[in-house]
Structures are given as structure tokens and as C-alpha cells.
Amino acid sequence: MLIRLLCALSAIFLFATQGSDALATPYEQPKGWPCEQVYNPTIPLGTIWQGAPIDAYKETWWENNALDSVLEQLEDLTLNEQDVENAIDSFIETNDDSDQEKNLLQLFTGLYERMTHLYQRQLEGILRFSQRQQQLAQKVSEAAAVLRNKRKEGATLADSAYKEAEADLEWITRVFDERQKLTLYICEEPIFLRQQLGFRARAIQKHLRQP
Numbered sequence: 001m002l003i004r005l006l007c008a009l010s011a012i013f014l015f016a017t018q019g020s021d022a023l024a025t026p027y028e029q030p031k032g033w034p035c036e037q038v039y040n041p042t043i044p045l046g047t048i049w050q051g052a053p054i055d056a057y058k059e060t061w062w063e064n065n066a067l068d069s070v071l072e073q074l075e076d077l078t079l080n081e082q083d084v085e086n087a088i089d090s091f092i093e094t095n096d097d098s099d100q101e102k103n104l105l106q107l108f109t110g111l112y113e114r115m116t117h118l119y120q121r122q123l124e125g126i127l128r129f130s131q132r133q134q135q136l137a138q139k140v141s142e143a144a145a146v147l148r149n150k151r152k153e154g155a156t157l158a159d160s161a162y163k164e165a166e167a168d169l170e171w172i173t174r175v176f177d178e179r180q181k182l183t184l185y186i187c188e189e190p191i192f193l194r195q196q197l198g199f200r201a202r203a204i205q206k207h208l209r210q211p
Contacts (some may be wrong), residue, residue: 004133023082027040029042032060032127032131032134033186034126034129034183035126035186035187036187037187039123042116043112043115043116043119045112048112048197048198048201049108050205051105051204051208052208052209054105054109054112056093056105056181057105058109058113059103060106062110064106067103067106067107067127069112071110071111071114074087074088074111074200075111075115077193079202081128084200087205088107088203088207091107095125102133104204104207106207107204108200111194111197111201111204113179115193116129118193119193119194120189122189125132125186126190129182129183133179136175137176137180139172139176140169140176142173142174143173146165146168147166147169148190150162150165
């Protein structure tokens with residue numbers, strides 16, 4: 001929950017296309033990017049989808065009101081694989097068989113767009129988290145410098161000014177360290193989302209005619 005709360009800033013949606021975009025396009029890594037994985041603000045469509053082209057549905061999928069409920073379900077990343085498949089099966093059963101191909105392609109298009117948007121919000125959250133850590137690191141350095149100066153001035157543990165400077169350094173350092181422990185988990189969030197989107201794409205594709 002804490003990790004998701006950190007990812008609150010919306011980013012501009014960049015829609016990846018098929019074909020030549022199947023391989024991730026290299027992007028300049030933002031200053032302060034804290035994660036091991038290479039920074040990529042898109043989810044290249046070709047890396048998760050081998051179904052029919054979805055270009056025709058990019059501007060129209062949201063007009064299908066039947067998608068609202070199932071999209072809300074599939075956006076829940078806590079669903080297990082069986083729950084995902086059940087949601088897709090239920091969607092198919094409650095919609096016109098004659099439009100099944102179109103409905104499923106619209107479903108994937110909407111899911112891809114919405115989850116890519118969430119993915120980009122996660123990246124923005126990571127960057128904001130990293131920037132805050134850099135600010136805290138600067139504060140730790142400044143607090144340490146204040147304490148060193150107090151020592152040079154001959155202050156001792158008995159001096160209130162020294163105690164205050166020492167307490168400030170301990171508090172800022174503790175905050176920095178506790179937040180730093182979250183870095184690994186925060187960096188895993190976009191990876192997990194991409195994995196979940198890939199599984200949902202394969203689950204939808206099973207019900208489509210192969211291109």
C-alpha cells in the first residue's frame with residue numbers, strides 16, 4: 001500500500017505501436033534513476049502482444065460501455081491467474097458472440113492503454129521518491145557538518161546545542177535509511193505490472209483467431 005501511495009503523479013501517456021517497436025527503444029536515463037532495470041517510459045506493444053493489430057481501436061475502445069466492469073477487474077494487480085481468466089470468460093459469455101473478436105481487441109486495447117498509464121505513473125513516483133532521497137542525503141550531510149563544527153568549537157555532550165545537533169543528525173539519518181529500504185520494492189512495481197499485463201494479454205489472445 002505504501003509503495004502504491006508513492007506513485008500518485010500522472011504522466012503523459014505514450015502509446016507504443018507494433019512492428020518496429022517490438023524492441024524497446026533506448027531512452028535517456030533520468031538523473032537519479034535508482035533502479036537496476038533500464039529506464040523505459042513505454043511498454044512496447046510487441047513485447048507483450050502477438051495478436052491482431054489494435055490500431056483501429058485506439059480511439060474507439062472507450063466507447064464500448066461493456067468494457068468498464070471487466071477493465072476495472074483486470075486492472076487489479078492482486079488477481080491471481082484463475083481470477084483473470086474467469087473475468088475474461090465472464091466478459092465473453094455476457095457479450096454478443098458475433099462481435100467477440102472486436103470486443104476482445106477493444107478489451108486489450110483499453111487494458112493496454114490504461115495499464116501503460118499506470119506504469120508511467122509508477123515511474124514518475126520512483127523519480128519523485130529518488131529526488132526526495134537526494135534531498136534527504138543533502139540534509140544528512142548538512143546535519144553532519146553542523147555536528148562536526150560543534151565539536152570543533154569545543155562543544156560536549158553536556159551542551160544543549162550539541163545534543164540538538166546530534167538529535168537532528170540521528171533523526172534525518174533514520175528517515176533516510178528507512179526510506180532507502182523501500183527502493184528495491186518500489187523498483188519492482190513496474191516490473192510486476194508489466195508481467196501482469198503480459199499475462200492478461202496472453203489470456204485474451206487465447207480467445208482470438210490467430211493473425
